Amino acid sequence: MTENPTIFGKIINGDIPCKKVYEDDDVLAFDDINPVAQVHFLIIPKKFIPTLADVVAGDAALLGKMLGLVPVLAAEQGLTGGFRTAINTGKLGGQEVYHLHIHVFGNRPGGEPLRAIAGKI
Template sequence: MSDCIFCKIAAGQIPARKVYEDDAVVAFHDINPAADVHFLLIPKQHVDSLAHCTAEDEAMLGRLLLLAPKLAAEQGLAAGFKTGINTGRGGGQEVFHLHVHVYGNR
């Protein structure tokens, strides 16, 4: 989507403090952190929200969730961390591109 800020970050059009990137996923620090460590994992492919995922997105969802503990440990959260996926306006989603919050205190 041309007006999606996360699509622009994934495409490298908007700078971000990246934690990780591969061919399908980008992880970057949240610009308004809720904890000492707070980063987001997003698929490069645009999906509005978790509610818009289908069985075809199973591998992508698994990839996001399996990266979370690895990246959390690399960011100093080996002792534990929280994850969150806000879904829809009623669920507190502000950017309508699927993203997983990973956060915790050192």
């Protein structure tokens, strides 16, 4: 496996703590440390893939698994009225940590619609 020099690599290895939402052999999901909504978590592959642009055909099942977890974990976190996903890719795409990750965020019922906080997203 390729060495992962990012903060997410340290989280995967247990060197930095996180508030886990989900974990299995391939994927880790945890709360974002700078949430922009009531619920904001990340889903990352344990395999080091720097950006979405670095995905290869052999990663299709892994990405499918990650995307399949989005609605399941969103519902478990109380996002029953809807949610938003984002994958920032590269510097101009706003990516800050160069380890592929899916942002999942939203507000619980009774919270303001994401449209109201669009400037933060």
